Amino acid sequence: MDRRILRNPLKFGEMVDGVFRLYRKEFKKLFLFAMIGNVILLGWIKWLQFQVMEPGKIPIESFDWFILLWAQLAVSSFFYFPLLQNLAFQITNKQLIQSDHHPVTWKQLFVMSFRNLGKVFIVQGLFFTLLWSFFFLLGSLLFHQSDVETFQERLMFTSTTSFYLFSPLILYLAVRFSLLIPVISAEKVGVFQAFKRSWWLTQGRFGAILGRFIFVVLAILPFYLSSSMIQDVSFYPAEQDQTWLMVAFLSDLLLVPLCDWVIPFYFSLVYWDERMRKEAIDLFQASRSNQGVREGDGFRRSEKTAK
DSSP states (O other): OOGGGGSSOOOHHHHHHHHHHHHHHTHHHHHHHHHHHHIIIIIHHHHHHHHHOOTTSOGGGOHHHHHHHHHHHHHIIIIIHHHHHHHHHHHHIIIIISOOOSOOOHHHHHHHHTTTHHHHHHHHHHHHHHHHHHHHHHHHHHHHHOOOSSHHHHHHHHHHHHHHHHHHHHHHHHHHTTTHHHHHHHHOOOHHHHHHHHHHHTTTOHHHHHHHHHHHHHHHHHHHHHHHHHHHHHTSTTTOSHHHHHHHHHHHHHHHHHHTTHHHHHHHHHHHHHHHHHHOHHHHHHHHHHTTOOTTGGGSOOTTOOO
16 A cells, blocks of 8 residues: 555545555455454354344344343453454554554564553443443442333334434444554553543544545445345244255355454554644654654554544
């Protein structure tokens, strides 16, 4: 990828183009990596979901499927996507900041994926714990006021209603703290400082970050919809058998990891874009390069960076 993309703040088209060019350069290895991670971390949950689904019923109508859905969200939030985000940011730095354009080897891929991983899991785990605690705290108010008779139905109704009611607030917090992992990886700061830093970098940029994010998601949405449609067909009463179950299961494992890297690469570029906009780090890098400083040094965060 052309490193000139980081010489100025990124325009809309440059951001989207950069995301897909970064992914395309290492597509095969990244796809296999995501597929392996998906199988190990989420495969067993997804298989159990297929086992408990009943023909002719919407999946959400099954309480067992509903519980497994929350288990899948938990594993994805705490482990799977933080792992991908951390690795995507390391690859972005390799290509754009360190100007190392050689293909990533499998050894480098696994080494980079474990770099700062402990702190990454801590900061992301803390964020999602706070987010989910807030979600369930507000949801508990609806739970006790619900007129639904059984506990299972009340729990499903409360969770679904809470999601739609509080999704704008959750989305706002998710965008404001979307740069936690890039901050941890690039600036080597503490956990709580990472929260302050991400909040500051995204200040006044919520609409722009969200708008670009929506466009990127729409670009990969057909792949997710294709997997969902195959699953729906698999559970029509006249067609449900082990063959269709396996087809639906494999389509989920193959189509979903195909797109899982797009969002991590997007937020990797957002991090550098916001630093260029707020800290003029692109100009600082240019001046350092003119003075003969090794390329890339200017992108390291100064101790005097605004908090």
